[in-house]
Amino acid sequence: MQNQEEINRLKNVVQQLLDEAKQQGASGAEAAFSVDNGLSVSARLGEVETVEYHCDQGIGVTVYFGQKKGSASTNDISADSLKETVKAACSIARYASDDAYSGLPDAELLATEFPDLDLNHPWDIDAEQAISIAIECENIARGYDKAISNSEGASVNTHQGTRVFGNSLGFLQGYQSSRHSLSCSVLAGSGDAMQRDYWYSVARNAAGLESARQVGEKTAQRTLARLNARSLSTRQCPVLFASEMASGLIGALIGAISGGSLYRKSSFLLDTLDTQILPDFVRIHEQPFLRGALGSASYDSEGVATRARDIVSDGILRSYILSTYSARKLGMQTTGNAGGVHNLTVEPGSNDFAGMLKLLDTGLLVTELMGQGVNRVTGDYSRGASGFWVENGVVQYPVQEITIAGNLKSMLRNIVAIGNDVDLRGNIRVGSILLEQMAIAGE
């Protein structure tokens, strides 16, 4: 369901910007215009806490004068402001250096097919209804067990937006999309033993959200499971990343094989194309055309066609993640990844979560990571963690105030197994990941 009228309204503004850029002497230009409307409500302790109405718009333009480039943006779409914005971009381009690699994408790489990806499902819900869902969800979490002692509340968010992109090569496309979520966070215990956890569900179509009951119960269960957590002694042991943590591990890999890190030589996976970077059972591929998925798109943020393709197969790196600019810097061709990846999928293995715990046997299950201790240049990895100590495939007790450390290069090579308990709530789709060994620091 796409409102063509609204898309056309935005297209007209983008075309005006492109025309203005040409008028002001630019040899090339690209522009994007996005509008987003939304409602967020939160409830705490059984009553509404906040009601927020969102209404955002933003427009951005990049101009080229030969090989010089400048960008500008604004949220004011009056005719005067558009003119001023183009002027600001042109003024910057005059001061920028000639950069042999800068410029619009090659025309033949621009997307020409625009299948309906089923991304737009506005949620017909008003504040009162959203509040009652949030209250129900929080009530379920709070009522789940006597040990639930306090709450940070539950919230319902719904957003719907329109995005149009065009360039001076004649590309001008737009689409609408929606995104809804339900989340909850509660506390258990008191004083020094207090713990908090959360759960959320997110989907393009509200019908695909977990119910208030599911989210509330999961929130309560996750919070209760953390009570009486202790530290571990310093040791080496196998580590199982729960699926919601595994996506961060894959995210670090994606960062290291992205064009920007590669041409700046700030990656621990420099010059690894066509070499083994993962065990031979690992396949990672991109699925841009999944209907209704969170990361679907038929073109990237430069208008280049996206492609379903393997990034890693048999553990061998088959393709970097490139935009037009980074590809030219590396003497390659863009992979349609300006702005990021589209439903990056790690092929699931045969074990469910219980099977992965059995494989772990005795070691650490990580369910939360803290801090940013990942060095993309060297691959050195050291982060705060909490989770559970597991023996013989059975969870023994919760752990906290520990760190896990290693080097991503060897961590990736030493993946033992990947689960089929895939977390679909993000743009990276991966199950739990078992690593042979990491260094644990604790009390």
Next chain:
Amino acid sequence: MPLLEQVTQSILAVNGLQTQDIDRVMAALLSVPVDAADIYFQSSHFESWSMEGGIIKEGSHSIEHGAGVRVVSGDKTGFAYSDRIELPILLEAANNVKAIVRQGQQAQRQIEVAKSWPQLYQPLNPLKSLEDQAKIDLLKRVDSETRKLDSRIEEVMVSLIAAYDSVLIANQDGSLAADVRPLVRMNVTVIMVENGRREQGSMGGGGRSDYSFFLENDRAFEYGREAVRLAQVNLQAQEAPAGNMTVVLGPGWPGILLHEAIGHGLEGDFNRKGTSAFSGRVGERVASDLCTVVDDGTLVGRRGSLNIDDEGTPTENTVLIEKGILKGYMQDKLNARLMGVKPTGNGRRESYAHLPMPRMTNTYMLPGSSDPDEIIRSVKKGLYARNFGGGQVDITSGKFVFSTSEAYLIENGQITRPVKGATLIGNGPDVLTKVSMVGNDMALDSGVGTCGKDGQSVPVGVGQPTLKIDGLTVGGTSV
């Protein structure tokens, strides 16, 4: 009052509004009994320039403006915003948000908003403080001077950004407060290679000033020298140790310890709700008696400073911990009212499109009496951490992390060799009770901090003297 006139002109008049129009929107908000209401107008100009591979690669410029309309009744908040500063739109927003009020008290006059306050920074437009050509020349000079420092340098990246932010805050008591907030920042990153090993070093700084800040005291070039020094150190770094050990933190930016370990846990919203590990602990000992920690939004020109917060309350120097005893929390208006205390000028928001909440400004520990060298000499075996990347905290369990970017082993009272970056993890409510020595070398950071909370980013500062902590978990790989 020139500042108020300047801002009224630049935000209201250019959009065809007058102060009477604010009264009309406020009247719509106050047609139901509420505890508080405000309208936050904002106009922001921003630019960035970046250099890499020896060329000026990118520049961008943005202008945004808008207004946020809020009503508060008890602990309930209604909020709407628009990027169009037009009367009919503001009136519609007012009518939408007041629906949250079902019953409530009569609107009360709360605090006297000061009509004037100290100017901690000048209402300058940093974007216009240098000609564009001069900005380019500065970047190029920093790039070329930095590249000369070491033959192992493979890449240098230099960035320069400036923001010029004007805000106008109308409160339900009829007061109007205005602020013009410049902010600049510069950053230098180098990548260095030796024998196939590749390491990075990064340094930057800034404050509420204009671009001349970087020309004073050779600051811009000093960032380059420091980035090179850090990369050089990292090229020598070996595996970091793993386990619990004595940790000495250097002065300045390592104050991120205070921001994560205690700062967030002392924000009023968490404590009103009882979700912080520090809830209900005012008057209790939470640190050794060597520790006095403040949050001070009144420092001249600092990145975290504000003349007034985003609710129009003048900022303060708030004592959080005095000689180890917890004294109080950082408050915005809503949480102060519900807890029956005074707002402390910590009500901040990322922009007109975000709700204010209690946030830190510049959080630091006052100096002690120990000589920093004496602190190092007192450690038989431990870690000396001089620079850090980011951090994070779970305010409920109190567990916090921060990651070193420059650290050394201490062996028999001597700093011996550099070790790789490692995450340190501790427990907020007791980490400061293990502080056994505090240096006399208190320093503030160079002006690079950005704090995230509930998806909102605001600029902040930190600082501290050299500190010795008797036991913190170091997350290295050497078990």
